[in-house]
Amino acid sequence: MLFIILCTDKANHGELRAATRPAHLDHIKPLVDAGRLIVAGPIPSEASPDPSVAIEGSLIIADFDTQTDAEQWAVNDPYALAGLFESVTIKPYRKALP
Numbered sequence: 001m002l003f004i005i006l007c008t009d010k011a012n013h014g015e016l017r018a019a020t021r022p023a024h025l026d027h028i029k030p031l032v033d034a035g036r037l038i039v040a041g042p043i044p045s046e047a048s049p050d051p052s053v054a055i056e057g058s059l060i061i062a063d064f065d066t067q068t069d070a071e072q073w074a075v076n077d078p079y080a081l082a083g084l085f086e087s088v089t090i091k092p093y094r095k096a097l098p
Contacts, residue, residue: 002092003092004059006057006058006088007079007089008086008088027076028040
């Protein structure tokens, strides 16, 4: 089943996000390797192609067997373990298009 993991960063935590990013990407790699990652990426604070725009969160859509599996994956994300997130929302998702 697909799940959305929507994370909102704590304010002024850009340095923590940058420092933890390599470990976060390592944590996502098994989902990629298993073909279970649909989409993942940062949520910028404004619509701009400029990579220096502040990031205010993350979105991940991935296939997990159960909601509990999605929750366990999320709590073990290095970003979460480092205390980056103000909030995390996990919900089932049903892809309709395309």
